[in-house]
Amino acid sequence: MQQNEPSEKPINLWRFVVPLLIQTGIILAVPAQSVYTLVTGKTAVLQTLPVDPYDLLRGYSVTLNYEISRTDNLKKLPGWADLVKQYPGKNQQYDPLAQGTSLYIILEEQKASGGIPQAWKPVQVSGQLPTSLAANQITLKGRYSGYNSITYGLETYYIPEDQRNDINKDISTARPIKPGQPQPIVVEVKVNAQGQAVPINMWVRDRKYYF
Structure with missing residues (x-):
């Protein structure tokens, strides 16, 4: 009596298609979110911190820090x-928050002078989206x-x-003309309702550069 050989099971394409679709969705979500923010977001202006120009511009990218990047400028x-009490860090002075803590900075618009954007002023900190x-x-x-450092996803631009x-x-x-004066470099960003931002341009004195 002749026995039939077991046939090979068909390959389940979904095992390959589903992971591929997930990866593609993740890749497309990043630019889609940026486009959404550019279209629906509100423009704000961020003050940069003085840095060594040789560290600032490297290759095809520019690296910036902001006044609101330092906890010393926010702790008052x-x-x-309340945020520190809720998410305490290892050291009250040098590492006041638990690493990875999300926070929201409320910024308030300031009057511009001479056509050059004026940096918005931080007025409140929150652990929840206002x-x-x-x-x-x-x-x-x-x-x-x-x-003592906070990042906003706005630190490096090509x-x-x-x-x-x-x-x-x-x-x-x-460079600031007098000690204590802000650096004459500000960045305009678009911020969506969830607090996520994308850069638009950078002002160096009275010159405007688009990203």
Whole structure:
């Protein structure tokens, strides 16, 4: 009696298709979110911190820090003490928050002078997304990365090659005239209702560079 050989089971294509679709969705979600923020977001202006121009511009990217990146500039604001109590860090002075803590900074618009955007002022800190803001306010979501530093996903930008020399020259000469004055470099961003932001342009003194 002849026995039939067992036939091979058909390959389940879904085992390959589903992971591929998930990966594709993740890849597309990032630019889609940026486009959504650019279209629906509100414009705000962030003040940068003075840095060495040789560290600021490297290759095809520019690296920036902001006044609101340092906890020393936020710890006197309403809501900071409550945030530290809720998510305490290892050291009250040098590492006040638990690493990875999400927080929201409420920024308030300031009057511009001479056509150059004025940096928005931080007025409050919250551990939760605020549900009610004044018309001249936005909330920016940040993440505590340790050692008194907060990141907002706005620290590194890629710049066109034809702008590198001009930006480098302008940044090298853009120094505060007097001690204590803010650095004459600000960044305009679009911020959506969830506090996520994307950069639009950078002002170095009275010169505007698009990202």
